Amino acid sequence: MKSLFLMLLATTATFFAKAQQTELINKISVDWQLHQNDYPQKGQFTASFVFKNNTKVTVNLQDWDLYFSYPREIVSITTENATAKAHGGEFRQLSFIKGKSAIAAGQNFTVNYVAKGKSMNLTDAPSGLYWVAKNNAQTIVNVTNLKINLGKKHEQALMEQAATAFVKNKNVSALPANQLVKILPTPVSYQENAGTFTLTRSTKLVFDSVFAQEAALFNQELNVLLGKTLGIAKGASSNYIQLKLVQGLPDENYQLSVTKDKVIISATSTSGIFYGLQSLKMLISPTAWAKKQQQISIQAVEVKDAPRFGYRSFMLDVARNFQSKAEILKLLDLLAFYKINTFHFHLNDDEGWRLEIKDLPELTQVGGTRGHTLNDAEYLKPAYGSGPNVTKAPGSGFYSQQDFVEILKYAKQHHITVIPELETPGHARAAIKAMDHRYRRLMKQGETAAATQYLLRDTLDQSIYKSVQGYNDNVMNIALPSTYNFIGKVIDEISEMYRLAGVPLKTVHLGGDEVPKGVWERSPAIAQLMQQQKIAAYDDLWYYYIGKVNQLLKAKNLQMAGWEEIAMRKVNTADGKSTYIANPDFVNENFQVYVWNNVWGGGNEDLSYRLANAGYNVVLSAVTNYYFDLAYNQNANEPGLYWGGYVDTDKAFYFSPFDYYKTATEDASGNVLNTAIFKDKERLTAKGKKHVVGIQSQLWSEKISGAEAMEYMLLPKLLGYAERAWAAEPAWSKETDSVKSKSHYFKDWNQFANLLGQRELSRLCYYAGGFKFRVPPVGAVVTNGKLKANVQFPGLTIKYTTDGSEPTLQSKTYTKALQQFSEIKLKVFVGDYRSKTVCIKRP
Known part of the structure; x- marks a missing residue:
């Protein structure tokens, strides 16, 4: 009985020792710092791990190994207090030398190293860090307090990138909504006409039997928009959508006609009808997917379309x-x-x-x-x-x-x-x-x-x-x-x-x-x-x-x-x-x-x-x-x-x-x-x-x-x-005159950029449940003491602050050049979606 008691006591003591060990290592924060590319020679860079002891006692790293993913090969550790090992792929191990790795309470411990290649952005940093106890490989602690420091030049580089973006963005300008081709990809021919078709819960759906699957899928999507599927009819005199079988159109081709009274999509193939329906959906307001609609207005158009590549x-x-x-x-x-x-x-x-x-x-x-x-x-x-x-x-x-x-x-x-x-x-x-x-x-x-x-x-x-x-x-x-x-x-x-x-x-x-x-x-x-x-x-x-x-x-x-x-x-x-x-x-x-x-x-x-x-x-x-x-x-x-x-x-x-x-x-x-x-x-x-x-x-x-x-x-x-x-192949791609080609290109790009800024990005906030797309950061430059800003896609909103806080939807909206500031933070918004912050300091 005594031996059982002693065994239980030893087990309990071991458990608490491991728990204490885990608690201590969990409070070691890790700061990864990039120092210099092309140093000490071209094709190499220097960086470091800085470990900070946030406990009130000394922690010895020699009792642990640090494992992580890292896309660069470590050549040497210059502080001579740790060793690095590669385990294939990007899997790395950092071990600490006995007698050289104790960190006093509140102090830092730095491991400097040289690695191959360059380190240019966040993706180049270590990731997936975790500790493994040397005396028990089952004791594993994830690093949850990693910080990435890309160096002192980082802030200046961000301002330079904003200036570069500003120059590129100058090639676009806002277009009136009625000048946009509202279907993406651009159809072969597109003509807007006067009037709109009103889609409601009482609109009828008419289709030839060969298109039954496409009609059913479309009706499911309308249920998302309207809260109800459309009634199916063999024929209707007004306010209907018809999927019509015609002869002679190549596979995937379609024709779309929207008038005040009806919508007719014509195709020879089921794929053609399907793509005609996608184009019809694009004519719907981008924000219609945000909530159930009572009715939806669709611009009257005549469209003929075919794919360039099958x-x-x-x-x-x-x-x-x-x-x-x-x-x-x-x-x-x-x-x-x-x-x-x-x-x-x-x-x-x-x-x-x-x-x-x-x-x-x-x-x-x-x-x-x-x-x-x-x-x-x-x-x-x-x-x-x-x-x-x-x-x-x-x-x-x-x-x-x-x-x-x-x-x-x-x-x-x-x-x-x-x-x-x-x-x-x-x-x-x-x-x-x-x-x-x-x-x-x-x-x-x-x-x-x-x-x-x-x-x-x-x-x-x-x-x-x-x-x-x-x-x-x-x-x-x-x-x-x-x-x-x-x-x-x-x-x-x-x-x-x-x-x-x-x-x-x-x-x-x-x-x-x-x-x-x-x-x-x-x-x-x-x-x-x-x-x-x-x-x-x-x-x-x-x-x-x-x-x-x-x-x-x-x-x-x-x-x-x-x-x-x-x-x-x-x-x-x-x-x-x-x-x-x-x-x-x-x-x-x-x-x-x-x-x-x-x-x-x-x-x-x-x-x-x-x-x-x-x-x-x-x-x-x-x-x-x-x-x-x-x-x-x-x-x-x-x-x-x-x-x-x-x-x-x-x-x-x-x-x-x-x-x-x-x-x-x-x-x-x-x-x-x-x-x-x-x-x-x-x-x-x-x-x-x-x-x-x-x-x-x-x-x-x-x-x-x-x-x-x-x-x-x-x-x-x-x-x-x-x-x-x-x-279809654009004019700028076929044009042999470089000046004309450039002119054609910027016209097409401006149309496309406006379509994204005014319609498609807003739609992506909601379509299919919403997508976490990238909102492009603001382009910004300071000229003669004035800050000028622009966006990649006209139609997006720029918000800014001058008090050091992060811009929100409630912040001021940028509309013209700003002069009274020492530091300004800017963000681009699409609904609740936002870009990364750009911080500009007065030179």
Whole structure:
């Protein structure tokens, strides 16, 4: 009894000691500080962690390790009081040296370090910090008091950015409402007439039977607006909306006629009727979605419309950071409204597998879960700030098969094709670790054949490589039959989900990008394959793989799609260097190739055109204009990456698909582009033009934590993309005279900017439940002692204060230049939505 009592006493003492330890570390605040870029040498920067002890006793950091996500590689710690370790990808560990890491009460403890690259904005800072006790790995404490300090020059840089914005914004001016084309994307022809149609609860809905699904969906939306669905009639004499079947209009084309008495939408296809209804909805007041309406006035118009591209796609990465099913359905509402007809669903990557495959449950149990671990045995390591909690999204999460079927049905209802992406053979770490878990489990049970059935790596492989994202274990072994068993099994289950949804699966995107140098070079299985297949060089393994998976897909009557690498071949030039050409082997295989790499100054500016000219079906996916995860601008407060440049709404708008050199304005650093780089680049030929299938915008999610972050990066950029994907080729794109072209462009941009400022952003506050879009910050400059301000989209409201407080909707409204101030804070508002604050101090 005595020993039991002593054991209980010891356990209790340990519990309270751990609790006290946790309480103390929880009161250590962390301040991350950027010091200097290009120091101590070019391509490096200095920064520090400053830990402050907010307790009344000494805290020793040597009892803890700090884990976090960080996009930069730490070269050295210059204070010699800690050590840094990388665990693959962005996952980092900071450990503290014994005897050098005690922090007295109320004091600071600083760790200075040098890292590779540069640190330019909030996205470059550490994220997802948490402490792990060295004496008990189960004791984990999240850091909730992190501060980011971007340096003393930050305030001045914000003022400079506001001045830059002011100059750009001078190209727009407010237009009268009656001069706006009130449909986005811009229709082929649009004529406003006198009068309005009054939509009420007594309005009748008339439609040909072929359009029953579109009518039902429209009626559901009217129920949101009016609180009641419309009565259905076979015919009506006045105050009705008719969906009319006509012959001879191409797919997706429609005609819309609104008069005082009736609305008639005519089309030959169901998709044409659907898009005509979207245009009709756009004529409704943007604020109508804020509350139930008794009646709605719709401008009388005559519209004829047709899409420029039949393939208009948006890609969302949910692997790096997850988005809920509800958010995906909301996104589909948005895509359909702006006439985007394809959703490219990026479902797996190194950091996550997001779709349930019932015969391979480890894919979601292991690959769909992230939390604190150093071995990935039961789940994956944290990534991109996801932290230690295994049940917490966006690090963890997946779609059940039921979820996915529901998404497919919803997309079909909204005339959207879903193309699933299965990343292979690179970017496959989540799948590899999941199948390793399965392998170990079945091997323990003595089931060797079953264990190796879907194994994705050669267990004897000693190859050394490092992917762009910093992994050395993320590539499937293409010599193993089990790799193709795996791909085939996943595709079969995905195909079954499509069948259950009543949607035919036609195309599968198999990734194919960023397989690093050195992979497979020390794999016995690869050596045996090369001998059997008489493959002479490691580079040629790629073509073997592409051919093999293409045959796998063809056997299932599926089209092969992938990133640009699936259509490229590495060759040696006369001077001994290597380059990439369009691979002649697969030109006639009907591949759909998504080409993203046109980074200005990167050397591959013409890659899209070279592949199209060679005969490949190309989807233009240009990083320079359509990677929406790139930051809006150089403002350090703006989240987002910037390796491919900066992407604001105007870049999405001014992309010229058939001659994108013409509209290139900035290099990857945001500086004025030297267009001489295009002198010897290949141009799109008449043949190549026929092989441009369409255009796609992308949102990669490395730095997208949650729905609000996604919507911020997506909107309003997506509206600029929607315009280019649907609207006819604009005059400024065809005009050869640069002065005239510029004039045409600014006229079109002004129309578009006014449409966003006066209508579309207000609508997005409410449509489909509302989107947390980015409100562009004010442009501001001080000239001759006067502050002048403007906005990117005319129609938005500027509020300001001069007493140091944050501007609110109740603050003064900016209407003219201000002179009496020492410091002024300005914000742009759209309803309750607001921009980041711009603070201007008198020089």
